[in-house]
Amino acid sequence: MTTLITNGTVYLDGTFKPRDILIKGGLIKKVAKHLEDKADQVIDAAGMHVFPGFTDIHVHLRDPGQTYKEDIVSGTKAAAHGGFTSLCAMPNTDPVVDNIATVDYIQRRAKDLGYARVYVIGAMTKQSAGLEISEMATMKSGGIVAVSDDGRCVQNSKLMLNCMRYATNFGLPLIVHAEEESLSGKGQIHGGKVSSQLGFTGIPALAEEVIVSRDIMLAENTKSRLHIAHISTARSIELVRSAKDRGLQVTCEVTPHHLLLTEEACLNFDTNTKMKPPLRTEKDRLACVAALKDGTIDCIATDHAPHADFEKVREFDHAPFGIIGLETAFPALYHNLVKPGIVTLERVIQALTSAPAKLLGLPSGVLKTGMPADVTIIDLNQSTTFDADSILSKSKNTPWLNQTLSGKVIWTLLEGKVTWQAEQ
Amino acid sequence: MTSTPQFLGRNVYDLDDYSAEEIMYILDAAKGMKEINLREYKKIPTLRGKTVCTLFVENSTRTRMSFELAANRLSADVVSFQASISALQKGESLQDTVYTLDAMGIDLYCIRHSSPGSPQMVHKYSGKPVINGGDGRHAHPTQALLDIFSIWEKLGDLNGLKITIVGDILNSRVVRSNLIGMKKLGMEVTVCGPRTLMPGNMEEIYGCRVEYNLREALSDADIVMGLRMQMERMTDGLFPSLEEYSKHYVLSKDTIKYAKKDALIMHPGPMNRGVEILPEIADSNQSIIVEQVANGVAVRMALMFLILGGKA
Numbered sequence: 001m002t003t004l005i006t007n008g009t010v011y012l013d014g015t016f017k018p019r020d021i022l023i024k025g026g027l028i029k030k031v032a033k034h035l036e037d038k039a040d041q042v043i044d045a046a047g048m049h050v051f052p053g054f055t056d057i058h059v060h061l062r063d064p065g066q067t068y069k070e071d072i073v074s075g076t077k078a079a080a081h082g083g084f085t086s087l088c089a090m091p092n093t094d095p096v097v098d099n100i101a102t103v104d105y106i107q108r109r110a111k112d113l114g115y116a117r118v119y120v121i122g123a124m125t126k127q128s129a130g131l132e133i134s135e136m137a138t139m140k141s142g143g144i145v146a147v148s149d150d151g152r153c154v155q156n157s158k159l160m161l162n163c164m165r166y167a168t169n170f171g172l173p174l175i176v177h178a179e180e181e182s183l184s185g186k187g188q189i190h191g192g193k194v195s196s197q198l199g200f201t202g203i204p205a206l207a208e209e210v211i212v213s214r215d216i217m218l219a220e221n222t223k224s225r226l227h228i229a230h231i232s233t234a235r236s237i238e239l240v241r242s243a244k245d246r247g248l249q250v251t252c253e254v255t256p257h258h259l260l261l262t263e264e265a266c267l268n269f270d271t272n273t274k275m276k277p278p279l280r281t282e283k284d285r286l287a288c289v290a291a292l293k294d295g296t297i298d299c300i301a302t303d304h305a306p307h308a309d310f311e312k313v314r315e316f317d318h319a320p321f322g323i324i325g326l327e328t329a330f331p332a333l334y335h336n337l338v339k340p341g342i343v344t345l346e347r348v349i350q351a352l353t354s355a356p357a358k359l360l361g362l363p364s365g366v367l368k369t370g371m372p373a374d375v376t377i378i379d380l381n382q383s384t385t386f387d388a389d390s391i392l393s394k395s396k397n398t399p400w401l402n403q404t405l406s407g408k409v410i411w412t413l414l415e416g417k418v419t420w421q422a423e424q
Numbered sequence: 425m426t427s428t429p430q431f432l433g434r435n436v437y438d439l440d441d442y443s444a445e446e447i448m449y450i451l452d453a454a455k456g457m458k459e460i461n462l463r464e465y466k467k468i469p470t471l472r473g474k475t476v477c478t479l480f481v482e483n484s485t486r487t488r489m490s491f492e493l494a495a496n497r498l499s500a501d502v503v504s505f506q507a508s509i510s511a512l513q514k515g516e517s518l519q520d521t522v523y524t525l526d527a528m529g530i531d532l533y534c535i536r537h538s539s540p541g542s543p544q545m546v547h548k549y550s551g552k553p554v555i556n557g558g559d560g561r562h563a564h565p566t567q568a569l570l571d572i573f574s575i576w577e578k579l580g581d582l583n584g585l586k587i588t589i590v591g592d593i594l595n596s597r598v599v600r601s602n603l604i605g606m607k608k609l610g611m612e613v614t615v616c617g618p619r620t621l622m623p624g625n626m627e628e629i630y631g632c633r634v635e636y637n638l639r640e641a642l643s644d645a646d647i648v649m650g651l652r653m654q655m656e657r658m659t660d661g662l663f664p665s666l667e668e669y670s671k672h673y674v675l676s677k678d679t680i681k682y683a684k685k686d687a688l689i690m691h692p693g694p695m696n697r698g699v700e701i702l703p704e705i706a707d708s709n710q711s712i713i714v715e716q717v718a719n720g721v722a723v724r725m726a727l728m729f730l731i732l733g734g735k736a
Binding site for chain 1: 517518519537538539540541542544545559560561562563597600623624625626628629
């Protein structure tokens with residue numbers, strides 16, 4: 001099977017060039033100005049942009065155990081719809097991914113039925129309970145790419161120190177959901193102006209910053225590879241910036257919603273504005289945007305967190321935390337950051353492709369001869385309205401519900417096979 | 425007294441949706457209602473055939489009674505939904521509860537719920553007007569209206585009046601709604617309490633003064649309002665003991681002297697005598713605490729009348 005993508009504007013080595021791409025046997029065979037090769041399938045990408053397939057290192061597929069919210073098939077279909085070809089699945093499933101059998105289950109199922117490549121992140125502690133180190137080494141031999149207790153946070157500093165020593169022993173990066181739970185408590189939204197106004201218990205910025213600070217110190221001591229998930233406050237970013245300046249192996253990601261929305265979005269009690277970390281202040285949001293531009297923030301990840309409608313229609317303080325993000329990620333970023341000229345398209349693409357792949361050593365994110373043919377083709381001039389019917393995720397919990405965003409994913413190819421094709 | 429079209433079918437989530445003029449219109453209507461409450465036969469037929477539902481998902485006796493009495497005196501039918509004996513206890517969602525109630529033909533909901541934003545949900549799922557009877561720590565607009573009515577009745581023009589509200593500001597929906605309403609009407613509001621019970625950004629949000637020292641806070645006040653101090657706050661680690669709290673924040677003869685002479689004393693109830701207020705103050709001639717309760721019925725009658733388009 002050969003595929004030829006012609007006439008597109010291709011993201012190559014950090015810039016855009018008119019190129020044709022020949023795909024053979026699931027790999028990129030040639031990239032050149034003009035290709036005359038015969039192919040089984042020709043995709044005319046005239047007027048469109050051709051990017052490496054996007055990589056999301058922070059996704060909740062809810063499989064096994066909570067498949068009413070999402071499963072590996074629906075989650076990877078949603079990924080393909082959003083232009084993603086590689087995902088890292090977080091381990092807070094039921095059972096928790098703290099054992100090799102569950103790692104195997106996810107990998108096999110994704111391989112057999114998935115519309116995207118799925119990498120597994122193993123739990124840092126058994127059942128992510130924050131009490132004992134998980135069997136990281138065994139899971140590593142089964143293919144995990146990192147460890148994390150995402151959704152929870154190891155509160156005990158001694159245990160965290162040992163998790164770092166142990167993970168580093170086996171070459172595993174640690175991904176941290178930074179939340180000091182005695183400070184976040186029963187908080188619902190960011191602890192600030194809006195929480196004071198609405199009478200919600202707040203989740204102060206400090207709850208994140210105290211752990212970011214602690215874990216940077218622990219990582220420095222243990223020389224471990226620390227990645228801060230979904231960074232959300234200006235002070236956390238400062239801490240990461242200074243850690244990087246000191247040459248530590250500390251990286252971080254930001255979500256589209258922390259780049260685009262603030263606590264003000266919670267004023268209408270929409271439970272699709274409720275997530276952890278919470279939407280912060282405009283000052284924090286601007287710090288996230290600036291840090292994405294200057295590289296302090298390494299990459300963009302969605303924290304795709306599906307919840308069923310019947311869970312999200314509950315009273316605000318009874319509704320679960322989290323929103324979906326795979327399908328809206330690029331359009332929301334393109335529409336609100338790139339189109340108005342705030343961040344360059346090149347930087348957003350890099351933060352969705354080569355940057356996250358590099359962080360976890362994944363073989364994707366670049367359009368180069370010999371690489372897997374993971375390709376996303378987008379028409380920046382077309383738009384998508386994200387209503388409940390057009391969203392392929394089982395869950396519809398997004399603050400961009402029913403909004404029309406420009407930057408439409410037309411084709412997604414995983415190893416040369418079409419995983420998403422828009423109706424033309 | 426007439427209901428004007430601008431009030432018809434409106435929700436009362438909080439006072440920020442109402443202009444100063446509209447608030448004064450409501451107070452005027454409440455004045456008329458208060459006269460009815462002083463009659464021997466306390467009932468007018470204006471809302472005959474309308475059905476009001478009190479949907480109380482959080483326990484409250486006095487506020488529910490006040491709403492029900494108000495509806496009764498306007499001749500509306502009243503159904504009372506109490507969470508402790510209802511399907512919500514069996515795990516039914518608020519959405520389904522509202523769908524069920526709505527099928528029975530409710531014209532107006534009065535809701536009390538521990539979750540901020542729940543009145544908005546009731547309106548969303550019923551399409552009917554909703555009066556917020558207290559949603560979590562967020563808002564309690566009918567309490568604020570009755571407080572403002574009580575001050576207006578005693579002191580007249582509200583513009584420039586100084587009120588000091590003392591106590592657990594953090595957990596008080598009464599304070600938040602009062603701040604919105606009182607600032608709209610030109611009053612100067614000072615909030616006072618220990619810093620652990622004071623939400624952040626108060627000056628910025630409401631344009632009020634924040635004071636941690638009671639004497640400073642009371643100085644020159646025309647009105648002083650105490651708030652209920654809840655015992656649970658101690659176990660939350662927000663203050664060490666009722667005794668220590670009382671020592672610094674109790675409204676007593678000793679402390680009240682820093683306010684203006686004959687300053688009005690208010691409290692939304694229920695009171696903890698001896699903790700936030702001493703009987704010598706609560707029962708003094710300056711106190712209008714009992715009148716606040718009576719005014720609550722009148723204010724709620726006025727709102728129901730205006731929203732459901734009563735004729736009189």
